[in-house]
Amino acid sequence: GAVVSQHPSWVICKSGTSVKIECRSLDFQATTMFWYRQFPKQSLMLMATSNEGSKATYEQGVEKDKFLINHASLTLSTLTVTSAHPEDSSFYICSARASGEGRNQPQHFGDGTRLSIL
């Protein structure tokens, strides 16, 4: 089945550091990828939709200058948390659908990245 690889799995860093998270579709091409954020014991909230070759679409309340998204190829999207602070600590998870997949095919999720800012 389709595989989405997300890296790194864990990040612990100091306040003020910028952190880059990669999301790769390993065996399919994805013109669109999605970035979600999940606080402990809460649901997944969509942050932004990443479109290959164009600007990302951010959800209301998500700072685009804080969370930089780049989707430079059909298999890679990156999320950079700039000048991270403790309140940015969360679980970040990406997902993608293969172009042309049948309607009953799910979004394929990466394994997520746990970000802890000290």
Place this chain on the structure above:
Amino acid sequence: AQKITQTQPGMFVQEKEAVTLDCTYDTSDPSYGLFWYKQPSSGEMIFLIYQGSYDQQNATEGRYSLNFQKARKSANLVISASQLGDSAMYFCAMREGRDTGRRALTFGSGTRLQVQP
């Protein structure tokens, strides 16, 4: 208004018994898809089952079945013969509109299922 509502924060079930996890949704779009995902403590999202708005029959996947009641806008997940490994968070999610591969999912708040031996 909540698009996806899961009213059960937590559920307990005895091993080998069946359990139903509730999900109601709200949309005015006639075309939509409903998904259930399992999230163990390790965090990954595991796809379980899908139901399309135009599907005539309830979806089934092994021990998982979806009780789809379109008029009531509910899509409850039924897990039969519960196993200890079923203990996890379960999320109901919806994709609104035609499936173009470019639409994100909206998730419910989740239900934590604990299977007891």
